[in-house]
Amino acid sequence: MAHHLGQALAExxxxxxxxxxxxxxxxxxxxxxxxxxxxxxLEELDVDADLYILAVSDDAIADIVSSLNIAKxxxxxxxxxxxxxxxxxxxxxxxxxxxxxxxxxxxxxDLGKTPVCIEASNDTSMNAIAxxxxxxxxxxxxxxxxxxxxxxxxxxxxxxxxxxMYLISEEILKKAEMPVDILYPIxxxxxxxxxxxxxxxxxxxxxxRKDLKTIERHLELLNDEPEKKEIYGLLSRFIMNYFEDKxxxxxKS
Amino acid sequence: MAHHLGQALAExxxxxxxxxxxxxxxxxxxxxxxxxxxxxxLEELDVDADLYILAVSDDAIADIVSSLNIAKxxxxxxxxxxxxxxxxxxxxxxxxxxxxxxxxxxxxxDLGKTPVCIEASNDTSMNAIAxxxxxxxxxxxxxxxxxxxxxxxxxxxxxxxxxxMYLISEEILKKAEMPVDILYPIxxxxxxxxxxxxxxxxxxxxxxRKDLKTIERHLELLNDEPEKKEIYGLLSRFIMNYFEDKxxxxxKS
Numbered sequence: 435m436a437h438h439l440g441q442a443l444a445e446x447x448x449x450x451x452x453x454x455x456x457x458x459x460x461x462x463x464x465x466x467x468x469x470x471x472x473x474x475x476l477e478e479l480d481v482d483a484d485l486y487i488l489a490v491s492d493d494a495i496a497d498i499v500s501s502l503n504i505a506k507x508x509x510x511x512x513x514x515x516x517x518x519x520x521x522x523x524x525x526x527x528x529x530x531x532x533x534x535x536x537x538x539x540x541x542x543x544d545l546g547k548t549p550v551c552i553e554a555s556n557d558t559s560m561n562a563i564a565x566x567x568x569x570x571x572x573x574x575x576x577x578x579x580x581x582x583x584x585x586x587x588x589x590x591x592x593x594x595x596x597x598x599m600y601l602i603s604e605e606i607l608k609k610a611e612m613p614v615d616i617l618y619p620i621x622x623x624x625x626x627x628x629x630x631x632x633x634x635x636x637x638x639x640x641x642x643r644k645d646l647k648t649i650e651r652h653l654e655l656l657n658d659e660p661e662k663k664e665i666y667g668l669l670s671r672f673i674m675n676y677f678e679d680k681x682x683x684x685x686k687s
Numbered sequence: 688m689a690h691h692l693g694q695a696l697a698e699x700x701x702x703x704x705x706x707x708x709x710x711x712x713x714x715x716x717x718x719x720x721x722x723x724x725x726x727x728x729l730e731e732l733d734v735d736a737d738l739y740i741l742a743v744s745d746d747a748i749a750d751i752v753s754s755l756n757i758a759k760x761x762x763x764x765x766x767x768x769x770x771x772x773x774x775x776x777x778x779x780x781x782x783x784x785x786x787x788x789x790x791x792x793x794x795x796x797d798l799g800k801t802p803v804c805i806e807a808s809n810d811t812s813m814n815a816i817a818x819x820x821x822x823x824x825x826x827x828x829x830x831x832x833x834x835x836x837x838x839x840x841x842x843x844x845x846x847x848x849x850x851x852m853y854l855i856s857e858e859i860l861k862k863a864e865m866p867v868d869i870l871y872p873i874x875x876x877x878x879x880x881x882x883x884x885x886x887x888x889x890x891x892x893x894x895x896r897k898d899l900k901t902i903e904r905h906l907e908l909l910n911d912e913p914e915k916k917e918i919y920g921l922l923s924r925f926i927m928n929y930f931e932d933k934x935x936x937x938x939k940s
Contacts, residue, residue: 492898515893534869536891538891540884541883549868573869575866583905584860585859585863589870589873590892590893590919592852592873592877593870593877594891594893594926595852595922597889599852604886604887610838611834612837617787618881619802620787621878622879624850625849627791628853628874629875630793638789639843648745651836652839655837664921666843675914
C-alpha cells in the first residue's frame, strides 16, 4: 500500500517531505521511489507537513498513533477495518483514505482508476482529504467507519473468497490432470459479466437448475476431501434456497 | 450453446444442413442465423450429414438419442456432465465437444479463444471431432468422461460459486448503501491476477492473516443473515487451515 501510494505521489510530483518506516528495507525502497529522506524514529518527523499518511498494517496503527507528536496536524490511515477514532489520540484532525483495490508487489495498479472511501473527523479535514483523494484516485466515496466495515466485508467476499474458489478449482483440475488455464476464459467472463449484469440474473450451474443428480455426482467426487465437500454442499444449498425464495416472492407479488 | 455454435459455424460459412429444435422460437432464431431449414420432427432429419450436434439441455439428451435414427453417423453432445456412452444407443460413432465457457444470450463469446474438451468412441470419430473442434475453437483437450466430470466440478467452483460470491458481496454493499461498482476493480484484479500467479501465492484477507478480531467483527455484521454467516465462517476456517497445513509442510521439508 505504502509502495503503491509513494509511487503514485512521486509520479504526480507531489512533495513528499519524509518517509518513516519501522523496518529498513521497505523504508529504503520508499525513499528510492519518492526521493524523500528516510527517518527511522518517529521523533524525527517534521511537524509542519500538510498531511501524515499512516500506511501500515492494521495492528501497527494504534502503536504508532500513541507515539506520534504532530500537534493538530491532519493524520489519516489507509485501512479498511480500523475505525477512524483510534487516530484521535494523536490529533483532532484526522480521517481515513481507503483505496478499494487488491494490491500486490508484482502487479502495478492504476490508482487513478481505483475507487477510494474517505472519512474525516471534521469539515476542514474532510475538505483536505477529499481534495487530496480526488487528485490521486478514481471515484471518491465518503463512508462512515460502519459503512467501511460493511464494504470491507463485501470486499473479502468478492476478492479473498473468490480467490479461494480459484484455488479450490485449481486443485480439482490437478486431480483431473488438466492444465489450470483451461478455466481462465470462464473466470474472465464471469468477472467481466458482473460489471454489466447483476449476478442474480446470470447465476447458472447445477444448483440453480436444481440438478440434484449432478450435485450428487460432484459431492461424490469430493468424498476424499471433506472440507471441500462441505463448501460445495453449503454453497449449493444457499443457491437453491436463495433462488427458490426469490421465485416465491416474485409469484406472490 | 446452440445459438453461439450456430453463429460461429455460420460465420465460418460451414454448411449447416438442417436445424432441429423441440420448441419453435429458438429453432426459428437458429434458422435465421444459420440459413438452414428447420425441421420439427426427428424423423425429418437427413441421414447423410457428416456430424450431428446435440446442443440441448442435459436432461433432454437421453430422450432425443432414443428417438434418433442416423445409422452409423457421427453424433456428439456438448454437455459437461453427461457421459459419452449415452449416445451409443443411437450410433457407435459418437463423442463429446464441450466448450469451457459461460454462455449467455446477452454477451457474445469468441469461440476461437474458447478451450474445448473432446472425447470420442473410436479413432475415426476422434479424428473427425478433433479436426472439427480445432477449426472452430481455441485449444483442444482430449478428456475422458471422468476427467470431464472433474473439470465440470472445477468450473462450477470457479464460475458459479464465484458468481455467488459477487451476489453476496452485492447484497452486503446494498446494506452499506454503497454502489455495487465500487468493488469492480477488486473483482477484475483478482480474476486477472490468477492468470499470472497461482491463487495459493496471492491469497490475502483476514483469514490468511489469522486476524480473528476482523473475522469476529465480520461475523457480527452478518448476525441477521445466518446463511451468509455460515458461509463466511466456513470459508474463513478453510483458508486458515489450508495455509496453516501448507506452512507446516514447508517447515517439515
